[in-house]
Each structure stands twice: as structure tokens, then as C-alpha cells.
Amino acid sequence: MSVKHSLRGRIEVAEYRETGIPDYHGHPLIEALPDIMEDADVIRKIKNIKKFNPEERLLSPSKRRHCIERLRSFIIPLSHHIELQQDFSEMIRQGYLSRNIRTTDYIRRLRSVMLGFKDAEIAELEKERLFVPAPTSSGLAIIGISGAGKTTGINRILSLYPQIIFHPEYEEKQLVWIKIDCPVTGTVKQLCLGIIKEVGEIFGDMNYELYSRYKTDQLIPVLASMAMRYHLGVLVIDEIQYLSEAKSGGATIMLNFFNSLINMIGVPVIFIGTPKAKSLFSQEFRNTKRVTNQGSIYWDRLKKESSDWTLFLSQLWKHQWTQHEITFTEEFDKVMYEESQGIPDLVVKIFIESQKKAIETEEKLTPSLIHSVAQNQFKILQPALDALRSGNKEEMVRFLDIFLSESPGEILTNADRKELQNTFDLDVDRLLDEQQQIDGINEIIVWLMDAGFTEKTAREAAEKHKTEDMALWKALAFQEAISPNVDVVDTVSAPSNKKEARQNKKRSGLIAYINKETDRKKNKQTNYATLKAAGYIQDPREFLQLE
Secondary structure, three states: OOOOOOOOOEEOHHHOOOOOOHHHHHOOHHHHHOOOOOOHHHHHOOOOOOOOOOOHHHOOHHHHHHHHHHHHHOOOOHHHHHHHHHHHHHHHHHOOOOOOOOOOOOHHHHHHHHHHHOOOHHHHHHHHOOOOOOOOOOEEEEOOOOOHHHHHHHHHHOOOOOEEEEEEOOOOOEOOOOEEEEEOOOOOHHHHHHHHHHHHHHOOOHHHHHHHHOOOOHHHHHHHHHHHHHHOOOOEEOOOOOOHHHHHHHHHHHHHHHHHHHHHOOEEEEEEOOOHHHHHHHHOOOOHHHOOOOEEEOOOOOOOOOOOHHHHHHHHHHOOOOOOOOOHHHHHHHHHHHHHOOOHHHHHHHHHHHHHHHOOOOOOOOOHHHHHHHHHHHHHHHHHHHHOOOOOHHHHHHHHHOOOOOOOOHOOOHHHHHHHHOOOOOOHHHHHHHHHHHHHHHHHHHHHHHOOOOOHHHHHHHHHHOOOHHHHHHHHHHHHHHHHOHHHHHHHOOOOOHHHHHHHHHHHOOOHHHHHHHHHHHHOHHHHHEEEEEEEOOOOOHHOOOO
């Protein structure tokens, strides 16, 4: 298996700090973490750029080229960095709440998790009898374009925390975080093996080869034991778009895997990927709120008029090694955005190469020079950047998928729409409207399936009642889904198993079924028992395929 070298962090010995938050008092795994930071501290620590020294402009051209290379690590904290750091800070501390090594909570949680894989019923009984704390973990998805700075951003935030903390007083090792890249082969099994290999390399006491022949469902208990043993704080999975439903054996297996990590084992998980990964959290992962209950961060291009764009470019512009310092103007703002399309990584690279070219010529930046460098030295990127104006519908769809996250229509000006309409007979508004309807249908299907309806029923109900008002659309679709279908029920043959029986009863609708259950009153059966018998309350073990 080919796995990239993963990010490594520092090692510390625990020093317990008072957090000032009563919920965290007496939790060694939380109190050993760095202090909760205010935004000003985060900005100061994430920022990564050496203060510019004007005297370096007197160096030789060759030496100045080396100075310009510093900009490749240029990081200015923007709104996404602040938001992500806040989410991370909350996730890791909340995830540790139910795993307190100072009390018996930790032992009870460990026993409950491992017992749950062997005998779920007994595990459930023990939870009630021994008051096993419920997991307090959550999931977060970071979706963004290539070059937006997602990976760099999360790496800088992880660097604010030690990776390993030793607790001599409790004789415990705390693995605060690990970050791995999803294997390009795209299977859950190889992802699991990648995590095991990473932990094995960190601590040196897990033989990766022993688990290479395990099946996916056999690897999950191994991960559970590992996560509990080393008190894993947060798992970060990058390049999640490589994960393939087909290669992994289906959406159910993938969903169950991530559910097990977050909801059973109790480890917060951060997923990072390009917009291509959005389908994993909307279509394949139909119960997406279970694996992204912390929410989602859409790390899109910088918008032309945004404060982030202004801050980013104005700070970058201060670092000029050409002999003539050029004042930043609206013309430079325009050409930099036109050539980069607001992609931070591309902005920096164009600025670097433009300065190198300027050193060879007039020793100053000009809009025409920047345009020339962008068009010539980044020629390979031009087809993607020009896709909206190409007239090729397939290229346009690919462009929307690669470069946009939330609102494709926002980057199209009226002039763009008119040109595409007149020149290529391409109705952009109609295409975007169709895509919006598809997104709406998928959202309602997810919503109805979370309510317990089959995918077929949910899809039929969603497609039958399309309307621009999402609240009304949901209400009509739900009404359609629960409406009784007597003809189907009357012609259904005797069910061969309990699952089929539950599905047959569902076809008659919830209200209709309860009205027919006259025996419930005679036997003093509770509403809960009636609904469970009807199949409206599903056994979680069966749903997670743990039996």
C-alpha cells in the first residue's frame, strides 16, 4: 500500500492547566491541552511570513530570487482559518468529555465499546446499569477547491497542539491528533490500514502486517481499541474525494465505518476534500448529518470584493524584491484577480514568478508583465480557468465541479451570461436551475430516509412535489411518503422475514397502521411497542450492520 508521509507534531509531558470552564475541570486529557486561544492569538500563531527587509533589494539578482522563494510558505490568517481553529478547539475538547482517565468513565467506555462489537445487547444492558457516558464526538467536513489552502490551513492549526502528550501521573500516552491522506486506491479497508500503520509508526508497538489480511468489519474493532488505548483526540482524513463507494463495497459500509469512528468509538473526525467529495456527503452518505454533525466549511475561492481578498493581496504586495517598489493600485488588483480567479495558491505563484521575470527586465512589476507571466508560465491551467467561456458544456460542468462549492451563479456576470447565450446558445440560468433542483431532490431524499423511509419511496415523493419553497416541498413530500397505498398492501405476498414484514406494514402508512391496531388497547400495549412492532423503530444494531 502506498501512503504519503504523514504530518508529524511535537511531543510534550503533561502540564495541567485550569481551563476556566466547569465542564472541563478534572479532565486530564483536556487540561493537558494548550490554553483555549482568542482570535488575536490564533492570527499571530498561524501567520507564517518573515517581516520584509527593504535592504534585501540591494542584493544581487540571483540572491533576490532566493529571497522571493520565501513566499511559497506565505500564510495570512483569513476568516476560514479562524472558523476552523474554533471548530477544532471545540471538537477535541468535547470529544474527550466522555473519556476521563481520572475516573472510571474511561474504563467503562472502553469496555462498552469493545463489548458492543461482540454482543451489542449485553453492551446496551451494561450501559443502562453502569451509566456508561455517551460519546461526545462530532464530525466536520472541509470542502474546497484545489489551491485554496485547506491542507495548509489544517496543518497550521494542528501545529498549535502537541501530537503526543505523556501523562506520567497516570502512566498514559495521549495521541492528540493524527492526519493521513486517503489512499488513491479509494477503499475503506486501505484507509483503516493506513490509520493503523500511522499509529504503529508513531508508537512502534503495532505490527501493520498482522492486519493486512483482515476484512473491513474486522478492522473497525482494532481501530476502536487503538483509539481508546492511546486516547486519540481528533482524526483528520485529507483527500477524502479519493474514497470510492464502488471499491469500498457500497455506501452502507462507508457510512457505518465513519459512524463507528464518531458515534461508537467517540473520536471526532475531520474530512477534507475537493468539491468532488461533496457527493460522498450528499448522495452516497444519505445520513450525512451523522458524520458531519459539527457542520461543513466550504473553502472556496476568494471573492473579488471580500475583505479576505483585500487582506491577502495587500499583505502579499508588501514583499517586493524588485529594485523599484510599485504601489498597489486598482489596476494591479484587477489583473491579479483576473489571472488567478481568487485561488490563493495561484495568486502567490503568479506573484513569485512575476517578480523573477521583472528582475530580468525592468526591475519593476507592471500589469502587462503579470498578465504575460500568468498566460505563459501557467499555460496548463488556462483551459480550466477559461472553461466558462469555452462553450463546451462538458468543460463547463467540470469547471463548476472543480472550482465552485456553493453558488455557481455567483461568478457569472451578466456579460458572461449574455456571451454564452449569444455565442454558444448556452442557457446558463437554465443549467444552474436544473442543478439546483437536483440538489433539492437529494436534500429531501436524505431528509426522508433519515425519517425511516426507503430510498425508492423518498425519491418518488421528492420528485413528485417540486417547488421553489423548500419548506413546502418537504411538507408535501413527507405527506406523500406516509400516505397509505392499499392496493400495494393487498397484493403483497406473505413476507419471508421480519424485515420484509416491516416494510410491508410501512406501505400502509403510520397513521393507518396505528388506527388498525385495535388489539393494542386490549393488551395495554404502549405506543412505543406498537411502533416497534410495525417497523417504524429500527434496531440500531441492524441498521449499523453489527450483527
